[in-house]
Ligand SMILES: Nc1nc2c(ncn2[C@@H]2O[C@H](COP(=O)(O)OP(=O)(O)OP(=O)(O)O)[C@@H](O)[C@H]2O)c(=O)[nH]1
């Protein structure tokens with residue numbers, strides 16, 4: 336809807352988002368009236384999706400949900416408008432919905448041509464299923480010839496092979512899940528560690544989406560009040576209306592700011608941590624890497640400058656995926672290859688989540704790298720200094736295996752500190768969330784900094800849009816390929 340707004344003779348024309356109108360509080364004096372709307376109390380599973388995206392009948396697609404590994408059973412999934420006709424063609428008649436039944440599959444059941452397999456069949460009519468549209472599953476004997484015969488029968492019946500993530504994309508398009516839940520499902524499939532699994536499960540169940548939608552609902556309420564102030568500037572709106580909306584805007588700004596200041600915990604759990612081992616040549620860095628990896632991953636020798644390239648191994652610490660990086664010994668060198676190794680080591684110092692600064696007594700540094708854990712090796716030869724720059728030094732001997740349990744505990748504590756959520760609130764888990772939350776935060780700050788009602792309204796609207804992009808309610812057409820392209824085929 337186009338509207339013209341007047342302020343000191345300035346005319347502003349703008350779009351009015353339809354959803355703002357629904358949220359106009361019944362009673363402007365009561366700050367809670369709009370919070371009690373069904374939208375706020377709504378149980379999840381009716382996630383609003385942009386109507387422009389909700390393309391109606393979607394052609395049937397199919398994919399093997401169980402992958403191509405050798406197995407006893409292969410699950411073929413089919414979803415889309417016309418799934419019922421396809422299933423009837425394969426079986427003759429539709430089985431009872433949501434009940435497993437053992438049925439003979441035919442290329443064409445009416446003419447009894449080409450028996451394909453005896454399969455367990457699940458007919459899952461929409462909308463109460465994963466994708467929100469008519470779907471079925473065929474639990475086949477997993478022979479490659481059976482799978483490919485069934486695939487070709489499905490193509491003949493009018494289905495096409497699914498793109499990666501297309502089933503989940505449809506679940507999003509039909510409002511079964513929001514974008515954060517879709518991302519949670521992708522992470523759940525990829526999860527390798529306990530920490531990843533727990534975080535992804537919470538996100539796929541909507542904990543992050545609920546947080547973001549809660550903010551959006553509150554902001555919609557604020558925006559409705561702001562609209563009222565714009566539209567009725569001369570009427571007798573009580574001054575509390577403006578005061579209340581400013582208070583609520585500031586509260587939202589602070590909550591989003593706290594969410595952003597989570598030290599990247601959620602992102603770290605998702606992608607794992609990097610710990611770099613750095614220090615002078617012959618400190619025993621490669622020996623430590625091998626000890627932590629429990630295998631001879633790196634060459635160890637008494638020759639200073641043995642390690643040239645950075646060597647990465649993946650291990651698990653405190654339930655978190657950790658990449659350990661062994662680096663070239665740091666020293667001045669004229670050897671161009673070693674110099675390149677030192678350059679790479681410094682890169683890892685800068686980019687690692689945690690640095691183990693390793694040395695031996697004679698080569699103890701005067702300064703510590705920022706945030707580094709100082710470890711003095713070879714205490715079988717000479718004792719370790721107690722502290723460096725007031726930070727206690729961990730003394731170990733990799734040869735005698737002393738101090739290694741303490742080192743392990745120390746590293747695990749660091750990992751927990753870097754990943755444990757400070758509060759019970761779900762952490763953001765992707766750069767996409769961080770970017771959108773930052774935009775929302777900026778606009779809320781700007782809204783509080785301006786006095787013009789129209790300008791404040793505009794900032795609030797832009798903040799609202801950023802929050803809408805988080806869950807996928809507005810302006811996400813450009814994001815969908817990126818989000819769903821990360822899935823495997825069949826999900
Ligand atoms: N005495 C003693 N020797 C050790 C200990 N730990 C490692 N070494 C020896 O120290 C030498 C150097 O070990 P490396 O692990 O290759 O040292 P590095 O820091 O990786 O060395 P560069 O790759 O050359 O930078 C090897 O001969 C190891 O066997 C220890 O605790 N005590």
Ligand SMILES: [K+]
Pocket residue numbers: 616617635636637638639640641642
């Ligand atoms: K060495």
Ligand SMILES: [Mg+2]
Pocket residue numbers: 620621622633634635641642661662664
């Ligand atoms: Mg080495």
